[in-house]
Amino acid sequence: MMKAGLLCLAGLVATAIAQPHRHHRHEAKRDVVVDVVTNTVVAYATAPGAVVYVDGNGNPVSTSYADEAAPTTASAAYSAPAVESTSSVYTSAPASTAWSSSYVAPAPSSTTEAPAPSSYVAPDTSSSAAASTSSASSGSANSGYTISYSPYNSDNSCKDQDQVTSDFAMITGYDMVRLYGTDCNQTVTVLNAASAKGMKLFAGVYDITQVASEIQTIIDAANGNWDSFHTVSVGNEGVNNGLYSVSDVVSAIGTARSALQAAGYTGSVVTVDTFVAMIANPELCEASDYAAANCHAFFDGGVAAEDAGKFVLGQAQRVSQACGGKDTMITESGWPSQGDTNGMAVPSSENQINAINSLRAAFSSNIVLFSAFNDLWKQNNAGTYGAEQYWGIMGNAPA
Structure with missing residues (x-):
């Protein structure tokens, strides 16, 4: 993972x-x-x-x-979703148990403008709920939280439509879902499940060397109706991981945008990379309709779970500044419920709860929480702290 x-x-x-x-x-x-x-x-x-x-x-x-002041964020005024009415704060579900939320996502609008603000505003602590950021008040399509999802079984096989639909029956309180690629017919199966719940789709091209064919797969899935598509991403951390050059990614964005527009798509086209890659290579966000950056406080090693939101908010501000004030979305952030300690970052169910609450308090929109379910198909290595499979906010998938 x-x-x-x-x-x-x-x-x-x-x-x-x-x-x-x-x-x-x-x-x-x-x-x-x-x-x-x-x-x-x-x-x-x-x-x-x-x-x-x-x-x-x-x-x-x-x-x-060490000498930098921490970014200003809200205190714990946020009232997180309840799990089976047992708690007033967010709690993760045990593996393979049902999870329900009292949070009701705002109805997605029909627009597809870039979702994030050029500068972040911490939630208003005078409110009993998470306050809107500047982007939420501007009526953007993503006026609430987004969740990431991967349609794979523990043996790496593809989930079919019934399995995906079963998974989405558990996903409540989000108005958009992020995908990473087009394999397993996931654009179709997830689009069907998400749109039935009024959720937008953040679709993805994973392999930019196959951008033309992957974009065509997305176009075919839309079948002329782009109402449920908010963003199409081209690549995920390809520059950070040394897979592609900046110019390769910029070229792929152009190819994707041209094909999508020719097919009637008017939404956002971006590339996703780490916040560090975005800051070092502003050409990535210049070629995108907004800056899309992944950021996980857990891997810093110097951030405790309850400070995850403050850390990620600070990096979002850096990305926006590096990109000339461009609208910015954190396209991945979460915390593992199991694994090995990384400095001050300790994986546990309690700390996952604390981290997710912290992220929700710092962002009332413009963030993709990672991830819906544990990814048991993934493998650990020395760099994953034994946590690769255990970032699922709702535990194990029902399917």
Whole structure:
């Protein structure tokens, strides 16, 4: 599932957070720190007092910003969904048990404009519920939370329509779902299940070398009706992981946008990469309709679960600044319920609850929570802290 991907480009050094996909494995994080460099100059982002940790080969492992003030976020005014009416705060469901939510997602609008604000506004603590950010008040299509979903069984086989529909019967309180690719006929099966619940689709092209065929698959799935499509992403962390050059990705975005527009699509087209890759390579967000960045506080190692929202909000602000104030969405963020400790980051069911509540308090929209269910088809390695399969907010999938 998730690993820590590390990137050092254009003089920028920070902790890169890598994300999941069926064909995506994360870069192993090195665990031997032998040197500390201070006052590093960071391109496109201000980082006074930066402390950069490197391994025995001089490769950057992580960066902290000891002298930097923490971004302002709301206190715990947010009232999270209840689970079977047993708690007033968000609680994750045990594996294979039913999960229900009292949260009702706002009705998706028919527009497809880019969803995120150029600057973030913390929720108003005077309210008993999460307050709207500037983008929510502007009537954007994504006026609530988004959840990521992968349609694979534990043996890596594809889920069929009935299984996907069964999974979506459990997904409540979200107005959009994010996919990563087009394999397993997932654009069709998820579109059917999501649209039946009034949810928008954040569709995805995973392999940009196959962008033409994957885009055609999405076009075929839409069948001329784009009402339920909000965004189409082209690639997921390809630059961060060294799979593609920036120019490769920019070219693929252009190819995808041209084909989609010719088919009548008027929604957003973006590429998704880590917040570090976006900051180091603003061409990625310049070619996108809004900046789409993945960011997981867990992989930083210096952030506790209850501070996940504050950390991710700060990185979203950095991305927006690096992209010239462009609208920004955090396209992945979550916390594992099981696994090994990473510094201050401790996987547990309780900490997953704390992290999700923290993220919801910091963002009332413009964030994709990762992930709907545990991804038991994934494999762990040294960089995943034994947590690769256990990011599911609702435990194991019913299907």
